[in-house]
Amino acid sequence: MLSKEDSRRLAQLERQLQRDDPDFCARMGGGNFSVTTSGRPPLPLFITAAVIAVAAVLLGLAGWWIAAAVVATWAAITATAAGFRMRKARNRARP
Missing domain, CATH: 1.20.5 (Single alpha-helices involved in coiled-coils or other helix-helix interfaces)
Structure with missing residues (x-):
């Protein structure tokens, strides 16, 4: 040590x-x-967050509120992770 x-x-x-x-x-x-890294934004992660958000909306329309809340939280966490990755890639690309 x-x-x-x-x-x-x-x-x-x-x-x-x-x-x-x-x-x-x-x-x-x-x-x-x-x-x-190339400094590219994490597009697949943003697309995944969008698909999950659509699923949350559909669950909400179907009346499954608890499931919709859980999936919406999942979408928010995924979008936040994508934002952090984009910010980290942008900071690396700067000299």
Whole structure:
């Protein structure tokens, strides 16, 4: 187990390596380094959230209110995950 000082120093070395040679870090792909992404929005996740939301509306129209509420919550969670992924991809794409 690393001490706090060793962990801090290791994190500092990782950040410096990421800054100095991002291609090497992307090829290695291990540890805390992230593989470079294209910066595209997560369209399949947004489409999934839309389909789930439509299912929630249909369940509500059918009178199954509890099921509609559960599915609507599921759609909201999926849409939130898509938003976070899009924000993360956008932040990576910026220099």
